[in-house]
Each structure stands twice: as structure tokens, then as C-alpha cells.
Amino acid sequence: MLKITMKNTALMLLAGTVLALPLLSSSVSAQNDPIASRKAVMKSVGGAMRDPGQMMRGQAPFDLAKVKASLETFVEASGKMSALYPKGSETGGETTASPKIWEAKADFDARLVKFGADAKEALGSITDEASFKANFPKVGQNCGSCHETYRIEKK
């Protein structure tokens, strides 16, 4: 058995710190690196689309709690997004953000607001599987309609 000694504790603390360092540094760099941050937020949206997406396709059973959790993620992400496209972050980091974002920031922001509003509305209107199938696609369509104008192909 491992004795909890001063030495062991110190070692564990050290190991823990070393392990946590990359996590810390990545979260710090995310704050200073809008491209990495907005990629992370977009990934959270894509990740949250999986559960309801599979339910829409009949690949997973309907689960209201999961749908609501995903919608909450969309609401949260839509609120964070606008600030993550500051001037000066147009290029770099293999961004697939279109330069059009900075030519039409007001329209871009309005689409984010609409995405959040549609998700919020769906939180109220989706109560069972039928209302989910009827109302969820409207939320998902925000992805494509915004990407059409403001996302470019990967290099």
C-alpha cells in the first residue's frame, strides 16, 4: 500500500501541477486567441447538435432532457460568439471564417442573435417528441444559413 507521506504528497502535487499545466496554458491562450476560442465554441455547438441530430434521424430515442441541454448550449454559445471575431482575427490559425464577417459585422451579429432567440423559443415550445420534430429543424437551419455566407472551405 502506498503510504501517504510528505514526500509522496509533494510528488503527487508536483505531478498534478505538471499535468494541469497544459490545461491551464490552453485556457489562458484561448482567452488571448479569439480564433482558438471561437473554434472551441463552434465545436461545442457541433457537439451539442449530435444528440438531437441523431434523434431527428431516428438513430437515438427521443430524450427531452438531452434536447434541452443542447438548446441551452446553443443559447450560451450564441451569446459568446460575437466578441470572438474582433478586428485583427481575420486570418491565421487555419480559420474558416470568411472575410465577409468583418465587412458585414452587424448582419453577422444579427444572425447570432436570431440563432440564440430560435434556440430559446424552442426551449419553450419543445415538450415532447412531436413538438421536437416540428420545431427543432428551425434551430438547426441557422447553422447552414449563416455558414453559407460567413464560412469558407478549409484549405
Next chain:
Amino acid sequence: MSKRLVLSGLVAALLCGVAGFWLLTAPSVWHAVRGSVPVATGPARLENGQTLFWAGGCASCHATPDQDDRLRLGGGRALPTPFGTFRVPNLSSDTRDGIGAWSELTFIAAMREGVSPDGRHYYPAFPYTSYALMNDQDLVDLLAFLKTLPPVSGRIADHDLPFPFSFRRGLGLWKWLNLGGVSYQPQTGQSDLWNRGAYLVNGPGHCAECHSPRDVMGGIRTPLRLSGGPDPEGGAGYIPNLTSHPSGLAKWTAEDVAEFLKTGFTPDFDSAGGSMASVIKNMGHLEDADRMAIATYLKSLPPLPSNKPAKKTP
């Protein structure tokens, strides 16, 4: 030999060259050699015309920019390409500025042979090399549907291309290399679903126009068809490989492809962007069976590696 004889020989050779070029690039000569006389067609079926309108993606280029009505086909969109900037013409039913006064034969000549009503070559930014595979009845149906859409007035200015691309007549040579002239012939060993998919992908859907690499002349590199290619609209991105190679659709099921065409979501629930998002808006109007036909055909394509250039390491 006298100087005079040499000179007249040179002049004669030059004249032959000019005459040869003139003949070789004449739309009428192409038509006589490769063209076909449209076969008698039945009355137009508007519903089928509407299906082909969405399958053909007409709205993606011809809809008036900066407004949401995809049935308002006033044209005017600028397409920046490596050859110059193309301006999309008015496809609305306006009889003066659009195609409202076109006959079926005029429309078939445009779609199958890339020839305008005044007998000039169209640039292949208008993907007639694909539309040429459409059958006569489908073209008649499509024209009839287009004529039901609202007229929009306003003639669009000509393209803005540098020489030599500004020389339209030269396209006659390009057509000999890149335009077949025979409509799609179903393959007997394949299912109806597969044949429908092959028709939609290679004909109206014109998928290969973006999803294939091109040669220096701007023609599709046939052996590498549908294996992806640089963005022909001049963007820096790379258009994905549609064959069943690991760099393409290997991991996608046919259902995944059909679902993507309906909603724009990949199997990983990423969402298409750029021109493909616009294509999804068209494909979303098709019947499930047509999307499944496209998926079935694409999934049957032999795997070809993508020619995507390796990423530069920073």
C-alpha cells in the same frame, strides 16, 4: 523561287489557318458534328421541371443577390474566377431581359451545346458540359417551370475577362475537348436508383464542376472526376473528394450522404458552409428518393485519392 511566290504562299497559309480556326470554332460546325436534333417531346410537366430546377441549382447562381427569394432569378451575381469575373445573366421570365421569349429549341441549344440565342458560345462558368447530359423532355420541363417564375427586369452587364479569355470564339476549341454532346445513357447493369443518381450527379446536379480538379485549359480532368479540387470560384479552400476514398466519403453511409443533402449536417454534425450550404438549400427541395439516388451513386464511385495539396507546416 521569287520573293513574291513565298509571300503569296505565306498569305495563303495564313488564310487557311484563319479559315480553319473559323470553321473549327463555329458553333454550327460543332453542332453538325456532335450535336443532336431534339427528339419530339410530350407536353411539359411542371412538377418535373421544378424538381430539375432544384437539382440543377439554378437559384444558387441566378437568384438576385442580397435577397432571400430563390425564385427571383434576376441574375447579377459576380463570380470571381482565375479566368476573370463572370456576371450571371438574368434567367427570369422577363421577355426582354430574361428567357421569357425563348423557344424550347433555344433553351436546348443553350443547355446542351452552350450556345446563346444569337449564336455565340457561352463560357463554361455556366456548367453546360454537365447540363448537356440532360434529356430533351427534362429540358422542356425545366424551361416551362422557369417561365412560371416572376419576371425581373434588368439586363446584366457582360463578363469582365482579360485577353485571351475575352475572346469568346476561342471557346469553340475548348468545346471539342470538353463537351460531349450525348445525353445520359442509362447503364444496363445498374439499378434504376443508381442510374437516377448518376444522371442527377453528372447532369443537372453538375457536382463534378466544383468537386473535380481541372487542367490548365479549365477542363475537368476526367480520370480524377469527383475526387475534389481547388475552389473554382477563386477561394483559397479545397472542395472535398466525393469518392469512397479515406480522403472522401469512405466513412459515410449512403444514408449519411442523403441526410447531409437534406439538412447540411455531416455525420459528425458539422454544418456545410460556403457554396455547399447554398447547394443544400436546393437539394433540400428534392424527394427523399432522389437524394438517396445521389447517395447511392456517389457511394459506388471507386476510391480516388484527393489531390489536395499538403498543408504547409508553419
